[in-house]
Amino acid sequence: MTGRAALGFSLVLVVLGAGWGLTMPLTKIAVSTGYQHFGLLFWQLVIGAVVMTFLAVVRGLSLPLGAAQMRVYVVIALIGSVLPNSASYQAAVHLPSGIMSILLSMIPIWAFPIALSLGLDRFEWRRFGGLCVGLTAVMLIVLPGATLAGGIPVLWVFVGLISGLFYAFEGNYVARWGTAGLDAIQVLWGASIVGSIIALPLALFSGQWIDPRPSYGAAELALMLSATIHVLVYAGYVWLVGRAGPVFAVQVSFLVTLFGVFWARLILSEDYAPTVWIALMLMLLGMFLVQPRRRRVEDHVPLGDSVRRSVHD
Numbered sequence: 001m002t003g004r005a006a007l008g009f010s011l012v013l014v015v016l017g018a019g020w021g022l023t024m025p026l027t028k029i030a031v032s033t034g035y036q037h038f039g040l041l042f043w044q045l046v047i048g049a050v051v052m053t054f055l056a057v058v059r060g061l062s063l064p065l066g067a068a069q070m071r072v073y074v075v076i077a078l079i080g081s082v083l084p085n086s087a088s089y090q091a092a093v094h095l096p097s098g099i100m101s102i103l104l105s106m107i108p109i110w111a112f113p114i115a116l117s118l119g120l121d122r123f124e125w126r127r128f129g130g131l132c133v134g135l136t137a138v139m140l141i142v143l144p145g146a147t148l149a150g151g152i153p154v155l156w157v158f159v160g161l162i163s164g165l166f167y168a169f170e171g172n173y174v175a176r177w178g179t180a181g182l183d184a185i186q187v188l189w190g191a192s193i194v195g196s197i198i199a200l201p202l203a204l205f206s207g208q209w210i211d212p213r214p215s216y217g218a219a220e221l222a223l224m225l226s227a228t229i230h231v232l233v234y235a236g237y238v239w240l241v242g243r244a245g246p247v248f249a250v251q252v253s254f255l256v257t258l259f260g261v262f263w264a265r266l267i268l269s270e271d272y273a274p275t276v277w278i279a280l281m282l283m284l285l286g287m288f289l290v291q292p293r294r295r296r297v298e299d300h301v302p303l304g305d306s307v308r309r310s311v312h313d
Contacts, residue, residue: 009244017255019233021101022262026229027089028097029222037236039205039210040223044079045196052189055235057148060181063190070194076171076187077195082202084166091160094153096270099141101260103160105283108253109134110168110301111292118176130289137282142230171295184238188231217257250291254284 030040030138056063109131115121142154179187203209216224240249253305261280264270 005244006101009138009240012240013249013252014244014255016233016236016240017252018259018263019229019236020072020252020256020265021259021261023098023102023226023230024092026105026222026226026265027092027100028264028268030219030226031089031093032071033217033219035210035219035223036206037086037208038199038207039208041082041085041088042196042199042203043210043212043223044085044227045192045199047190047224048231049189049196051191051228051231052185054233056185056189059185061186061189063186063193066180066183069182069190070181072187073190076170076191077198077256079173080170080191082198084163084170085087087159087166087222088163091156091163094156095160096152096264096272097158097268098261098264098270099276100160101264102141102276102280102283103157103259104164104260105166105253105287106134106161107167107171108290109286111171114172115133115175118172120172121176130133130284130286130291133282133289134286137279137286139185139277149159185235188234194256204227219243232299253287257284257287 057158071095088100095103110122112127112131138157141154182190190246237249240252257280
């Protein structure tokens, strides 16, 4: 990689991190007017499916519909979208956006013990240390007085952690059982369509249906922008992996966390006590420690619904 190419790829990396980090405060805005998780989930998946269809048509991709491929779409839709995003939308009502960004940084840390249990990895003290550091960061967040506004509700911290746990399961599922010959774009495309089909009756029968007709306020615009940004940035991440390699591209995970906190302060004027900043630093350290070695990263390009799991697994 030449110096000029490295600079160009680094700029792309920053753009991807900034875009993915922006989706968290947008999620906070989307839930600010009382919209509930199943309604938001359905429209997020529909918007993602529409944008993915456009990208697939431009690239000349087809969507295989064999039994093996359909199984992948259903599993990824459930553990990569429906279940974690439902938890994330509910937690976003009660937690600051920046805290949500920090909690989602637990994805690679959760992924390590899951990989061990599935026989996909071997124990390393360095990575175990990263797990302990990440858990310490979570404990700092739930301590009383962790924000200037008062204590953070512990229950919703654990709900926020659930979404990251599902994302970690998703990456390990892909590593263990594969994607039936599908590439990353096809998986995300098919999972978005299947996920929207699953989410439709949930939104209708739970009474959480969101009328898509105008007029659109901040919450509606935030949802549309977040879903679109996610799909475009994910496509950009896949492109970057192909050009610069997964070892380089996976560094975006650190930028996502930092930008998530930065956007929360800039857009939502969130403020935190020193313990939260210490937790952020500890979480970044934990992420660094649990990163797999170069050879293992090159063996697997993760898939998923958002950077948070795509880059962190």
